Amino acid sequence: xxxxxxxxNLNLTGTKEGCNTGDCGACSVLLDGALVxxxxxxxxxxxxxxxxxxxxxxxxxxxxxxQQKLLEHAGLQCGIxxxxxxxxxxxxxxxxxxxxxxxxxxxxxxNLCRCTGYDKIIRAVMDAGATMRGE
Amino acid sequence: xxxxxxxxxxxxxxxxxxxQGASDAKILAGGTDLLVQMKLGIRExxxxxxxxxxxxxxxxxxxxxxxxxxxxxxxxILHDDAQVRAxxxxxxxxxxLIGSSQVQGRCSAGGNLCxxxxxxxxxxALIVNRAVCNILGPAGERSVAVEAFTTGPGxxxxxxxxxxxxxxxxLPAPRxxxxxLRFIPRTEMDxxxxxxxxxxxxxxAGVCTAARVAIGAVAPTxxxxxxxxEALIGTALDDTALANAAAAASAAASPITDKRGTAEYRxxxxxVLVRRAALIAKARIEADS
Ligand SMILES: Cc1cc2nc3c(=O)[nH]c(=O)nc-3n(C[C@H](O)[C@H](O)[C@H](O)COP(=O)(O)OP(=O)(O)OC[C@H]3O[C@@H](n4cnc5c(N)ncnc54)[C@H](O)[C@@H]3O)c2cc1C
Ligand code: FES
Ligand code: FES
Numbered sequence: 001x002x003x004x005x006x007x008x009n010l011n012l013t014g015t016k017e018g019c020n021t022g023d024c025g026a027c028s029v030l031l032d033g034a035l036v037x038x039x040x041x042x043x044x045x046x047x048x049x050x051x052x053x054x055x056x057x058x059x060x061x062x063x064x065x066x067q068q069k070l071l072e073h074a075g076l077q078c079g080i081x082x083x084x085x086x087x088x089x090x091x092x093x094x095x096x097x098x099x100x101x102x103x104x105x106x107x108x109x110x111n112l113c114r115c116t117g118y119d120k121i122i123r124a125v126m127d128a129g130a131t132m133r134g135e
Numbered sequence: 136x137x138x139x140x141x142x143x144x145x146x147x148x149x150x151x152x153x154x155q156g157a158s159d160a161k162i163l164a165g166g167t168d169l170l171v172q173m174k175l176g177i178r179e180x181x182x183x184x185x186x187x188x189x190x191x192x193x194x195x196x197x198x199x200x201x202x203x204x205x206x207x208x209x210x211x212i213l214h215d216d217a218q219v220r221a222x223x224x225x226x227x228x229x230x231x232l233i234g235s236s237q238v239q240g241r242c243s244a245g246g247n248l249c250x251x252x253x254x255x256x257x258x259x260a261l262i263v264n265r266a267v268c269n270i271l272g273p274a275g276e277r278s279v280a281v282e283a284f285t286t287g288p289g290x291x292x293x294x295x296x297x298x299x300x301x302x303x304x305x306l307p308a309p310r311x312x313x314x315x316l317r318f319i320p321r322t323e324m325d326x327x328x329x330x331x332x333x334x335x336x337x338x339x340a341g342v343c344t345a346a347r348v349a350i351g352a353v354a355p356t357x358x359x360x361x362x363x364x365e366a367l368i369g370t371a372l373d374d375t376a377l378a379n380a381a382a383a384a385s386a387a388a389s390p391i392t393d394k395r396g397t398a399e400y401r402x403x404x405x406x407v408l409v410r411r412a413a414l415i416a417k418a419r420i421e422a423d424s
Contacts (some may be wrong), residue, residue, distance in 0.1 A: 001170075021171050023324070025237055033242035034211055040170045041241070042163075044141050044184060046301035088236060095215075110235020 002036035003027045006053060007100060012022055014083045016056035018112070022065050025111035028084035029053050035091045037110075054083035057090065065091055065128040073124035079117035085111050089125040140182040147191070147271055147300065150184055154296045155273055157182040162298060164192075164207040165241035167234060168250040191246075192300065197222065201306040206245025206299045214239065223304060224419060225313030225332055225412070229260035232317060235324055245299050246277050251285045252326075254352035259332035260315040262349035262359050264304045272297030282349070285356040308345070312419035313338040313411040317351070320395070327352040328396045330386065331408035335367065335416045343367045348380060348413075353388035353395065353405045360387045363409055372417050380413060381406030 003020075004135060006029070008013045019023035020039045027038040030052040057064045066086050068076070076082045085108065092099060092107045099107070104125050105118075136296050140157075144150040154160050161180035163169055164187065172178040176374070191407050192207040197218055204213070210230045213219055220227045223376035233242050233256055247257045248268070258281070266281040273296045285291050293299065307313070311336035330351035348363035362383035370376035390401035 017200065021174060021185075022167055022238060025235060031240070034209065035237050036240040037237045041167055042166070042170070042183070042185075044164075045143075045187075047143075058221055091236070098196065106323060107236050112239045 002029070002031075002041040002043045002051070004097055005043040005046075005089070006038060006051075012053050012055050016080050018085055023110070024081070025084040025088060025108075028087040028111065029104055029117065030091065031089065035088055037052065040070070052087070054087055057086055064090065064134040065123060065131045066093070069128040073120045075116060075120040075124035075125065081111060081113040083117075085121055085125075087114070089128070092130050093132060095123070097128075098129060138356075139180060143185040143188045145188045145190075147189055150189060150298060151271060151273065151296060152185055152405055153184050154298070158295075159190045159323045160184055161250070162186055163248075164243045164246040164309040165209060167242040168246060168252075169236050170411060171394065172208070186298065193369070194285050195219070197307065202238075202304040204244060204302045204304065206249075206301055207243045208245075210242055210244070211236075213244075215327065222307065223260075223264060223313065225259065225315045225334065225416065226260040226264055226304065229256045229315035229317075229332065231328075232315075234261065245303060247282070248284060248302070249291055249293070250287050251287070251356070253288050253355055253357070254330065255357065256315070256317060256327060257286075257350065258357040259330050259349035259351040261304070262314065262357060263301065263313055263332040263334035263347035264307070265347070267303045268299055269301045269303065270297050271300050276300075279352040282357070282359045287355050292406060307334070307337050307406070308421050310338070310424055311345070312416045314415035314419065316408045316412045318408060326395070329353050329388075329390070329401045329405040329408055330357075331405055331412050333367075333409060333412040333416050335372075335413065335420065337417065337420050341371050341421075343370055343372055343376075347415075348409055349385060350384050350388060350405050350409065353390040353401050355389075358387055360409075364388065366414060375408045377413060381410045384409040 011068035018026035022040045163185045179183040192205040219380035261281045267411035317327035317330040334347045346367040351357040364378040366379035383404045385406035390398045
């Protein structure tokens with residue numbers, strides 16, 4: 001699976017493994033720009049395709065607004081779900097820069113978090129959206 | 136997992152050839168059913184034929200004849216097309232209910248149909264839209280109405296070496312719309328306890344001139360329920376007509392009892408869903424005209 005190759009062969013361990021069956025979203029990556037679970041992609045399917053992982057989100061040592069806001073809003077505890085949340089919510093904000101709270105909640109329904117209770121994550125993503133819109 | 140061969144043909148001819156050479160081949164579209172089943176040990180194919188590099192399988196066109204949908208096109212890409220969403224709101228809401236944003240980035244209507252789960256969300260919506268499945272196999276091309284495609288839980292009408300190439304949804308008549316509703320115990324990420332799709336055409340006075348009703352998760356396959364449609368045609372969708380359609384849908388259902396609900400409960404719920412979906416389709420037509 002792509003998740004195993006990323007983590008075990010390429011040492012890109014930011015992409016997490018939770019359920020391994022497409023339910024938890026911890027392994028979220030972009031494959032040719034599409035948000036997918038890396039645990040449900042054969043590594044060989046990714047041949048000649050572009051893959052974006054959490055490792056590429058912060059640029060030049062500067063956190064992405066979503067990462068910054070997750071810290072400010074205490075939107076993470078153990079952090080296992082966090083890379084997947086960042087990848088998924090960044091994909092949402094690029095498509096829909098001003099989502100409603102319910103759009104954020106539905107979009108992130110496939111990103112399970114056992115620690116935070118979600119509210120802080122949702123607030124952080126909404127706030128990051130506002131920052132990215134220059135508000 | 137055992138060692139598995141992988142082929143990624145770029146033409147349909149190569150794909151059919153690859154499938155003919157191997158008795159234990161499986162087609163891979165988005166893999167959101169197949170790869171999960173392989174991990175669970177339910178399926179152990181010797182050859183995986185990935186059809187996503189065949190251009191016509193991941194393309195779609197919307198024109199005067201309707202929507203021509205490559206079988207392996209992902210839900211996410213189709214969902215980004217505002218015109219498709221406007222023409223087939225019920226089909227698109229059914230497709231949009233499958234899994235999460237991540238699942239949507241991979242899954243296809245073709246995969247949903249071929250996997251043949253009785254609870255597959257897009258199938259009732261395809262049925263009410265009179266969708267036709269275009270199939271290519273060793274003996275050539277053939278087309279099958281979508282309600283005849285699934286033959287039982289996990290079973291479809293494809294013969295050995297056959298591929299579902301595309302799905303055609305005719306363009307809805309003027310003053311027509313559709314809707315799909317499912318019942319799940321949660322608000323997202325669950326499998327339907329019952330599902331219902333309704334497509335309607337209304338005349339200028341609001342009288343229903345054509346209807347299709349299909350139900351899911353309450354029988355071995357999704358079912359077209361002509362008696363429910365007949366209860367709606369010729370009426371203004373008044374309470375009596377809706378109650379008759381609901382009763383016809385409940386009568387057509389033959390659900391099982393499992394952890395998601397008892398048979399009796401599912402029969403009742405599917406009728407309620409038919410009534411509500413009909414009202415949503417009606418409201419959509421009124422909003423458009
Ligand atoms: C977390 C999660 C949540 C889910 N939630 C839902 C849900 O709410 N509702 C729902 O209906 N489903 C759900 N599913 C199931 C699945 O996502 C859908 O059935 C999906 O549409 C399958 O499409 P796919 O392209 O991924 O199919 P694949 O897994 O690639 O294929 C499915 C089957 O069809 C065959 N096949 C695929 N394409 C073709 C073709 N063109 N010709 C011939 N055979 C073909 C494959 O060999 C395989 O047996 C969920 C899955 C996951 C992992
Ligand atoms: S590890 Fe991939 S979705 Fe859970
Ligand atoms: S912070 Fe622990 S799972 Fe989300």
